[in-house]
Amino acid sequence: MAKYIGKRLLYMLISLWLIITATFFFMRIAPGNPFTSEKQLPPEIEANLNAHYGLDKPWYAQYGDYLLKVVKWDFGPSFKYKSQTVNDLISEGFPVSFILGMEAILLAVAFGLILGIIAALKHNKWQDYTAMIIAVAGISVPSFIMATFLQYFLAIKMGIFPVARFETFMHTVLPALALASTPMAFIARLTRSSMLEVMSNDYIKTAKAKGLSQGVITVKHAIRNALLPVVTYMGPLTAGILTGSFVIERIFGIPGLGAHFVTSITNRDYTVIMGVTVFYSIILLASILLVDIAYGIIDPRIKLAGGKKGE
Amino acid sequence: MQISKDKFQLVGTKISEAEKISKPSLSFWKDVFIRFRKNKLAMFGLVLLAILIFMAIFGPYMTEYDYATNDLTNKNQAPSSEHWFGTDDLGRDVFARTWEGARISIFIGVAAALIDLFIGVLWGGISGYKGGRTDEMMMRFADVLYGVPYLLLVILLMVVLGQGLGTMILAMTITGWINMARIVRGQVLSLKSQEYVLASKTLGANTSRIMAKHLIPNSMAPILVTMTLTIPNAIFTEAFLSFIGLGLTPPLASWGTMANDGLPAIRYYPWRLFFPAIFISLTIFAFNVVGDGLRDALDPRLRK
Amino acid sequence: MEKILEVKDLEVSFQTYGGSVKAVRGVSFDLHKGETLAIVGESGSGKSVTSQTIMKLIPMPPGKITGGQILFNGDDIVPKTEKQMEKIRGKEISMIFQDPMTSLNPTMKIGTQIMEGLIKHQNMSKQAAKTRAVELLNLVGIPMPERRVNQYPHEFSGGMRQRAMIAIALAANPKLLIADEPTTALDVTIQAQILDLMKDLQSKMDTSIIFITHDLGVVANVADRVAVMYAGQIVEMGTVDEIFYDPRHPYTWGLLASMPSLDNDNKAELAAIPGTPPDLTNPPKGDAFAARNQYALAIDFEEEPPMYQISETHFAKTWLLHPDAPKVEPPEAVKNRMRQLSSTFDQAVLVKEGK
Numbered sequence: 001m002a003k004y005i006g007k008r009l010l011y012m013l014i015s016l017w018l019i020i021t022a023t024f025f026f027m028r029i030a031p032g033n034p035f036t037s038e039k040q041l042p043p044e045i046e047a048n049l050n051a052h053y054g055l056d057k058p059w060y061a062q063y064g065d066y067l068l069k070v071v072k073w074d075f076g077p078s079f080k081y082k083s084q085t086v087n088d089l090i091s092e093g094f095p096v097s098f099i100l101g102m103e104a105i106l107l108a109v110a111f112g113l114i115l116g117i118i119a120a121l122k123h124n125k126w127q128d129y130t131a132m133i134i135a136v137a138g139i140s141v142p143s144f145i146m147a148t149f150l151q152y153f154l155a156i157k158m159g160i161f162p163v164a165r166f167e168t169f170m171h172t173v174l175p176a177l178a179l180a181s182t183p184m185a186f187i188a189r190l191t192r193s194s195m196l197e198v199m200s201n202d203y204i205k206t207a208k209a210k211g212l213s214q215g216v217i218t219v220k221h222a223i224r225n226a227l228l229p230v231v232t233y234m235g236p237l238t239a240g241i242l243t244g245s246f247v248i249e250r251i252f253g254i255p256g257l258g259a260h261f262v263t264s265i266t267n268r269d270y271t272v273i274m275g276v277t278v279f280y281s282i283i284l285l286a287s288i289l290l291v292d293i294a295y296g297i298i299d300p301r302i303k304l305a306g307g308k309k310g311e
Numbered sequence: 312m313q314i315s316k317d318k319f320q321l322v323g324t325k326i327s328e329a330e331k332i333s334k335p336s337l338s339f340w341k342d343v344f345i346r347f348r349k350n351k352l353a354m355f356g357l358v359l360l361a362i363l364i365f366m367a368i369f370g371p372y373m374t375e376y377d378y379a380t381n382d383l384t385n386k387n388q389a390p391s392s393e394h395w396f397g398t399d400d401l402g403r404d405v406f407a408r409t410w411e412g413a414r415i416s417i418f419i420g421v422a423a424a425l426i427d428l429f430i431g432v433l434w435g436g437i438s439g440y441k442g443g444r445t446d447e448m449m450m451r452f453a454d455v456l457y458g459v460p461y462l463l464l465v466i467l468l469m470v471v472l473g474q475g476l477g478t479m480i481l482a483m484t485i486t487g488w489i490n491m492a493r494i495v496r497g498q499v500l501s502l503k504s505q506e507y508v509l510a511s512k513t514l515g516a517n518t519s520r521i522m523a524k525h526l527i528p529n530s531m532a533p534i535l536v537t538m539t540l541t542i543p544n545a546i547f548t549e550a551f552l553s554f555i556g557l558g559l560t561p562p563l564a565s566w567g568t569m570a571n572d573g574l575p576a577i578r579y580y581p582w583r584l585f586f587p588a589i590f591i592s593l594t595i596f597a598f599n600v601v602g603d604g605l606r607d608a609l610d611p612r613l614r615k
Numbered sequence: 616m617e618k619i620l621e622v623k624d625l626e627v628s629f630q631t632y633g634g635s636v637k638a639v640r641g642v643s644f645d646l647h648k649g650e651t652l653a654i655v656g657e658s659g660s661g662k663s664v665t666s667q668t669i670m671k672l673i674p675m676p677p678g679k680i681t682g683g684q685i686l687f688n689g690d691d692i693v694p695k696t697e698k699q700m701e702k703i704r705g706k707e708i709s710m711i712f713q714d715p716m717t718s719l720n721p722t723m724k725i726g727t728q729i730m731e732g733l734i735k736h737q738n739m740s741k742q743a744a745k746t747r748a749v750e751l752l753n754l755v756g757i758p759m760p761e762r763r764v765n766q767y768p769h770e771f772s773g774g775m776r777q778r779a780m781i782a783i784a785l786a787a788n789p790k791l792l793i794a795d796e797p798t799t800a801l802d803v804t805i806q807a808q809i810l811d812l813m814k815d816l817q818s819k820m821d822t823s824i825i826f827i828t829h830d831l832g833v834v835a836n837v838a839d840r841v842a843v844m845y846a847g848q849i850v851e852m853g854t855v856d857e858i859f860y861d862p863r864h865p866y867t868w869g870l871l872a873s874m875p876s877l878d879n880d881n882k883a884e885l886a887a888i889p890g891t892p893p894d895l896t897n898p899p900k901g902d903a904f905a906a907r908n909q910y911a912l913a914i915d916f917e918e919e920p921p922m923y924q925i926s927e928t929h930f931a932k933t934w935l936l937h938p939d940a941p942k943v944e945p946p947e948a949v950k951n952r953m954r955q956l957s958s959t960f961d962q963a964v965l966v967k968e969g970k
Contacts, residue, residue: 019459023467030471133352136603140596142547144554145570145588152577152584202718208672210732210783211705214697220731221720228722243462247554251574262555265470273470277463284460300767301721318914319939324889325906325916 008292012285017067019281024066027270028059048077049271075275080267086275093257094279096166097249100256101241103172104179108237112184113230116191120226121218123196131188138185144247147178151251164253175252179244183237190233194226201225224298231295235288242280346608353604359597363590367417370410378403378411379562387580397582399572408564409586415565416594419480419549420542426484427541428534431491438492439499450496453489461486465548469557476559483548487541494537498530532609539602543595550591566591619790619823620646620669625683627661627668630676634896638664640847641683646791651817651824653834653855655870656844659892662827665844666793669825670708671700687791706736709784713796715776719768725752725779726764729786736787751782756812774805781812788820795827810837831874835859840928843867846893846903853929860954862945863923863931863963865910872948902934910935910943923963926956936963 057065069076075086119131141149151174155163162171198204199222207217245258253259257276264272347353371378374395382402390397396405438449468482511520546566552558553567554574561568566587573584627639639661646652654662667673669685671692685692687707695703712718720728729751730744739747745764752760755778768776777797784792794813798806814837817824826837834841835855842852843866851864862868869888890907893899899906905915912934923936934940944950 015455018455022459026467026471031473136352136596136599140543140599141592142550142595144551145592148570148574148577148584148588152581156578202712202714203720205672206710206712206718206728206780206783207720207731209670209704209710211701211703211735211787212731213701221723225720225722239460239462243460243551247551250555265466266556268470273467277467280460280463299722301769314914314918314937314939316939318912318917319934319937319941320913321941321943322911322913322916323909324911 004296005289005293008289012289015285016278016281020067020070020278021063023274023277024063027274030268030270045077045079045081049079070278075278076271078264078269079271080264080269086272089260089272090257090276090279093255093260096254097245097256097258100166100172100175100179100249100254101238101245103176104183104241104244105237107176107180108183108187108241111180112187113191115184115188117195117218117223117226119188119192120195120199128192132192135185135188135192138181138188141181143178143182143244144251146181147175147248147251150174150178164251166252166254166256171252171254175248175254178251179241179248182244183240186240187230187233187237190230191226194229195222198222198226228295228299231291231298234291234294235284238287239284242284343605343608347604350604350607352600353608356597356600356604359593360601363413363594363597364417366410367413370413371407373410374404374406376404376407378407378564387576387583389580390582396586397580399569399583400576400580403564405569405583405586408569409566409590411564412566412569412587413590413594415476415559415563416546416549416591417542419476419483419565420545420598422480423483423487423545424538424541426480427488427491428538430484430488432495432534434488435492435495435497436499439496439503442500442503446496450493453492456486457489459486462548462551465552466555466557469552474557474560476563479549479552479558483545487545491534491537491541494533495530498533502529536602536606536609539598539605543598543602546591546595546598617648618645619648619688620825621684621686621689622665622669623684623686625665625668625685626681627664627673627678628681629673629678631896636895637898638678638847638895639668640895640898642844642847642849643683644842644849644852646823646825648790648823649817649821650840651826651838653826653828653838653841654844655828655831655834655841657829657892659895660844661847661895662844663795666710666795666825666827669791669793670704670710671695672704672710702736705732705784705789706787707789708791708793709787709789710793710795711777711780711784711797714800715773715780716800718780719771719776721768724765724767725771729764729779729783732783732786747786748782751786752779754816755779755782755785756808757782773801774808777801777805777809778812781809781816785816785820785822789822791823791825792817793825793827796829797826798833799828799830806833813837831870843870846898847895848903848932849930850904850933851931853926853931857926857929857956860952861925861929861956861959862949863925863929863936864933865908865935865945866904867931868945868949869907871952872946912940921965922967924960924966925963926958926960929959930966931963938962 066076073087075090078084078086078089115131115135119128119135122128151163155161155174161174162168165171204217204221207221212220242258245256246262247258248254249256249259250262257279260272261276261280263269264276380403382398385398385402386400388398388402390405396409398404399408434449434453438446464486465482468485469478472478472482549558549565550567550570553565554571556571558567558571559565569587570584570591573580573587577584622645623643625639625642626637629636629638642661642665644652654665656662664673664678668678668680669687669692680693683693687703692700692703719725726745726748729748730739730741733739733744733747734741737744749760749764752763757763757775757778763771768779771779780797792813797813798809801809810833813824816822824837826834828834838855840852840854841858842849843858843864844850845866851858851862851867853861858867859871862871866888873887888907889909893903893906901917902908902911902915902920905911908915914934918934920932920934922930922932924930925936935943945953
């Protein structure tokens with residue numbers, strides 16, 4: 001187990017290094033980037049950047065500096081605003097995004113599973129068709145459109161929820177729903193097909209031949225096995241919620257990291273783009289690692305010592 | 312029961328009778344078509360798609376207004392008999408812009424799918440067919456690229472490359488082909504070990520014949536499905552990028568930029584957001600259900 | 616002897632895209648206490664469907680029992696509800712499936728899978744069920760059962776898994792065990808072990824067994840009686856001796872002739888049955904086997920043959936037993952093994968008209 005996690009951590013670090021390196025060089029070649037000398041910057045910012053990256057040094061020294069700073073968890077100053085650092089932005093925006101994201105993940109998983117399981121148990125009946133039409137609609141309506149519809153009808157027209165900002169729990173309902181809609185639909189479809197696959201397995205027949213009731217078979221034999229592919233979806237789910245937050249936070253005026261990220265893109269605030277990208281990558285890689293470990297715990301066939309599926 | 316004696320004559324086997332196939336034999340594609348047609352949701356998607364494509368081609372000519380001409384005296388008009396979908400903040404006709412947007416969205420979707428197809432089939436095909444070290448290296452490379460979150464990478468690329476139609480398609484396809492390559496490789500690998508391919512190899516068929524007769528026809532189904540499902544993904548990505556301000560530059564109209572422009576005015580002029588929003592969703596929906604329908608129709612394991 | 620199971624004119628069909636497939640077309644047989652009946656036939660002959668119908672394990676829909684009765688201890692199973700069936704499955708009738716690789720739940724411990732039935736049918740506590748599970752694993756010959764009980768199926772070999780399956784099936788002391796090709800997926804050496812185990816357990820527990828197989832070689836070892844199925848019907852049924860030494864139906868001849876045997880000298884070639892079984896969406900007119908039958912009579916293509924009785928226990932469904940039928944010589948390999956059995960009637964008696 002420890003060996004497996006160590007190995008995965010190593011891979012994670014390599015991927016992370018690749019991403020940091022790529023972002024660094026992307027930003028160097030981007031038009032109007034902070035690493036060229038002929039730029040028109042307010043003197044304070046120029047001084048900040050110089051102090052942080054040593055812009056008078058050759059590129060490899062700058063790159064080395066940058067790597068070192070990232071290891072020390074220091075993403076440097078903003079390229080546009082003199083008093084702000086990327087660290088400030090992250091510590092200010094991420095908690096907000098985290099709460100929203102967690103709410104959305106819970107919603108997506110809970111409703112996705114319920115919808116998928118009902119559809120599979122009522123295969124080819126009206127419940128199945130309804131659930132799958134909801135799911136295909138959820139996949140087809142992009143989250144930012146779902147968000148504007150929810151905002152317009154439930155907040156502006158009917159006034160059930162607040163229109164924007166991030167203050168009470170009620171403020172989080174619509175953005176979390178909008179964020180959750182697409183992943184929920186994916187989870188519902190995944191759960192359904194995985195349940196159907198599992199239900200056609202011989203061991204379900206064995207369980208039935210034992211005289212177990214349909215309910216016991218579903219809960220004890222089918223769902224546990226059907227959940228395995230759903231667990232693997234948790235990695236992409238995190239990525240989806242994360243990128244979804246870029247637009248959702250903007251629509252609902254939520255001061256999260258996603259909204260900051262989009263602002264930094266609009267402003268071409270390169271150091272912020274760089275820092276937040278690296279931060280996001282760390283989160284994603286960590287969540288993928290967590291999913292892998294969770295999978296190993298749920299599926300006894302996977303030996304975490306590094307082996308493959310036993311057969 | 313009395314039976315005449317001559318009925319007890321020995322006649323022996325009638326193998327031709329036994330081998331007679333009582334069900335009419337259907338060609339693969341005919342069978343696919345029949346099953347697709349039975350899928351009501353997929354048929355609905357197909358009709359919807361046909362209408363959308365028709366409107367993308369002819370829609371802009373149905374109104375006298377041009378999608379890019381400003382008319383500041385007629386700003387933010389609600390939908391009327393004059394401006395069917397209303398006008399935007401520069402007085403441009405939303406109906407004309409919507410169908411112009413349809414052209415761009417569908418173009419981006421199809422272009423991205425075709426480029427993915429080209430690179431994916433080449434990469435996956437070579438990787439799977441060669442096997443061994445070549446395969447190992449090519450797939451490692453794809454894995455590394457695949458590990459990077461797609462939208463994040465596309466956003467970075469758009470920042471670096473600058474906005475525009477061409478750079479957007481480029482940014483999307485830089486990692487978009489990997490999915491296709493994996494599917495093609497998987498198909499090639501599994502088909503390579505199938506008995507009928509081995510059989511034709513023992514019969515002396517050469518590589519190109521095996522490719523043409525076995526690999527390509529048999530990989531057609533998953534490739535087609537992947538393509539159909541790539542298109543809505545690309546349309547979504549375009550809208551997403553435009554919506555966060557990384558999309559096309561004015562006066563080009565895409566659904567994403569229209570929605571982005573319409574968002575601040577949602578309280579007062581909701582149609583400016585709703586028309587593009589509804590059509591993005593409808594188009595993605597249509598491609599998704601057609602893709603799903605194709606997948607179900609093409610999967611011979613469901614054949615009964 | 617007490618009759619435990621009586622199947623009467625059972626008909627099962629499946630609704631598919633291509634129309635309704637009549638998988639079982641009027642099957643009747645019975646089974647006594649402690650007896651083993653083998654049902655033999657090619658794939659698609661309806662033998663698995665017949666056996667799964669006895670436990671009502673076929674998926675309904677698309678499957679449907681369109682006629683007949685299944686009397687278990689004199690009680691008809693066909694009209695029973697799912698809830699009522701749950702009390703019969705596992706407790707009265709159990710089943711072992713063909714592929715031990717897929718018939719055990721991969722994410723559940725072997726012990727738990729055995730315990731489920733015990734807890735359900737014998738109201739055992741978890742602790743008692745676990746103790747019994749260890750005993751059962753020991754009984755089916757799995758070494759170190761105390762450890763094995765906590766392992767997962769992937770930690771077992773194929774033969775071990777089938778032993779575990781047998782332990783699951785026998786957990787609640789069922790009166791009838793249905794074994795659906797239990798040895799087909801196993802290595803030949805393991806096959807013999809599993810067969811011995813089943814025979815051994817049967818004598819200990821006095822269970823009746825229905826043994827489904829396509830392998831006549833296995834049949835001779837385990838069965839008391841044999842039913843040969845073709846195209847959803849039983850075409851010949853009798854004791855093992857009657858089927859092996861005095862077969863009457865040309866399909867049984869075909870099966871026997873295509874079976875390799877050490878008794879035969881090398882000169883006798885293995886004979887294959889030509890052609891393929893008929894499509895049961897549209898069963899052919901007359902005898903379903905006629906088109907593949909080298910002994911087919913003209914009438915075989917027109918009228919379904921009736922069932923003839925050859926002895927107290929021996930039945931065959933073929934026109935060749937009609938008084939007017941020509942005398943035919945069975946294939947060489949079969950003729951060599953033919954013996955005169957004392958119980959045979961002087962003349963075959965028509966017992967049931969064909970439809």
